Amino acid sequence: MQQDKRKPVFKAMDYISQNLCLNPTLEEIAGSVALSSFHFHRLFRAQVGETVAEFTRRLRMERAANWLLVYPQTDITGLALRVGFSSSQNFAKAFRLHFSVSPGEYRRRHIQVTNSKPGNVTAQKSAYSHTTPNVNGILSARLAELPARRVAYMRRFGPYGKETCEQTHQDLLASLPERTPSEPAGTLCVYWDSPEITMQSRCRTDVAVEIGATEKTGRGIAVQILAAGLYCVCKCAVYGEDIDAAWQQAFDWIKSRGFIKSDKPCYEYYYSETDVDKNYYVFDLCIPLQTTPEA
Numbered sequence: 001m002q003q004d005k006r007k008p009v010f011k012a013m014d015y016i017s018q019n020l021c022l023n024p025t026l027e028e029i030a031g032s033v034a035l036s037s038f039h040f041h042r043l044f045r046a047q048v049g050e051t052v053a054e055f056t057r058r059l060r061m062e063r064a065a066n067w068l069l070v071y072p073q074t075d076i077t078g079l080a081l082r083v084g085f086s087s088s089q090n091f092a093k094a095f096r097l098h099f100s101v102s103p104g105e106y107r108r109r110h111i112q113v114t115n116s117k118p119g120n121v122t123a124q125k126s127a128y129s130h131t132t133p134n135v136n137g138i139l140s141a142r143l144a145e146l147p148a149r150r151v152a153y154m155r156r157f158g159p160y161g162k163e164t165c166e167q168t169h170q171d172l173l174a175s176l177p178e179r180t181p182s183e184p185a186g187t188l189c190v191y192w193d194s195p196e197i198t199m200q201s202r203c204r205t206d207v208a209v210e211i212g213a214t215e216k217t218g219r220g221i222a223v224q225i226l227a228a229g230l231y232c233v234c235k236c237a238v239y240g241e242d243i244d245a246a247w248q249q250a251f252d253w254i255k256s257r258g259f260i261k262s263d264k265p266c267y268e269y270y271y272s273e274t275d276v277d278k279n280y281y282v283f284d285l286c287i288p289l290q291t292t293p294e295a
Contacts (some may be wrong), residue, residue, distance in 0.1 A: 008033040008040070008048050010155050010222040013204070016056050017192065019098050020063060020263075023084045026052050060084065060180040061098040062197045063263060064091070070260055076103050087127040110196075137238035138285075141253045146286065148228040151188060152176065152217045153179050153208035159200040162240055166276075168207040176209070181184045186210075186273040190226065192265045206265075227264050232287040250285050264288040 005146065014033040024032075027053055030040035045051050064083045067074070075175060082092030095103045154172040158164045169187065190206035206224075217223055234250045236243075254261065266287045273282040 004164060005043060005047065006031060006155070007219075007222045008035060009044055010153075011224075012040070012044060012052075013048075013155075013212065014053060014222075014224050017059060020056070020059055021082070021084060021243070023056070030054075034207055041168075043096060057094070058098065060204075061095060062194070063104070064095065064196055065099065065106060065197050068103055069110055072107065079103070096103060126262075135234050137242045138249050138253075139235045139237055141232065141234045141250065143259075143289075144231055144233045146228060146231045148187070149210050149226040150213060150215075150223065151190075151206075151208035152211050152221045152223055153190065153206040154221070155204055155206045157204060160203055160205060162204050162279075164248070165207060168205055170208070172207050172221075175218055185270055187275055188226075188267050188269050190265050190267040204232070208267075225290065229262075229264070230289045230291050232259065232289060233283040234287075235283075236285050237273070237282045239283065243281065246285065250287060260290045262290045263287040 005216040012029050012033050015029060016288070026037050026041060031038045033040065035043070040051055044055070048055060060083055060209055064079060067079055067082070072081070076092070077088040080088045083091065085091035085094070087148060090272045092102055095101075095106070099106055152172075154168050154175065155169045156164055156171070159281070168189075172187075184185050186209065188206075188210070191204070192204040193202065206225075208224075211217065211223070232250060234253070236246045238246050251261075266285070269286065271282045271284075274280065
């Protein structure tokens with residue numbers, strides 16, 4: 001996949017995700033990246049393996065599936081209207097075509113699971129030292145209003161984990177050789193999808209570096225804004241095999257306090273104590289939270 005062709009596709013995917021409730025048209029999506037509908041449609045399908053309509057429809061269904069589990073008391077009709085369907089019948093038909101079961105049956109079969117992930121960069125030093133992680137891997141958890149982050153990023157599709165992140169980091173390093181550190185300190189890993197709902201081959205991982213408000217990027221490097229807002233921030237010090245457990249504990253912490261993850265992506269921010277050779281990682285795990293109750 002040529003680097004100069006990835007950028008508009010990445011940006012279009014982000015536009016779709018951020019405007020999913022509006023069910024944007026092909027013309028609107030193509031316009032967001034300043035391409036003709038015809039050229040954009042061919043480019044998107046060649047790189048993503050889905051048409052724009054198929055990608056948008058899948059994201060709508062996956063978001064609906066997540067809401068079915070997160071809001072078990074919400075009636076199907078109300079949820080159908082919320083995801084942009086004119087009736088519960090139309091929603092149920094589309095949902096069954098995608099998941100092979102009705103919305104009600106899907107909800108009954110699944111327990112609530114919500115862990116989606118899920119110039120030179122200054123290597124920021126965290127408030128804790130490189131020591132053996134504690135049993136849980138999470139050193140602290142807190143609620144915090146985080147600022148927006150403007151980041152340059154590369155994206156890969158596939159199962160969440162070390163291999164995908166390392167390959168994506170190599171892609172970014174090759175495109176920003178003077179800007180990106182060779183080690184992950186100062187980088188972010190962004191996770192867009194819920195691996196319990198989205199096929200692993202379709203999960204999106206971004207590896208990013210924060211950039212200034214007016215800083216330009218090279219050819220093929222996309223830019224996005226990680227939203228400001230209320231987050232659960234967990235400081236983690238874990239070996240690679242324990243990262244999934246740390247994520248699960250973070251979601252358990254959120255659930256125990258009555259919070260719900262928002263539809264924005266989660267991300268990790270890595271510190272200089274990280275030692276890839278030792279498979280040891282020190283990072284902030286940041287999960288965006290809803291701030292208004294479900295209607």
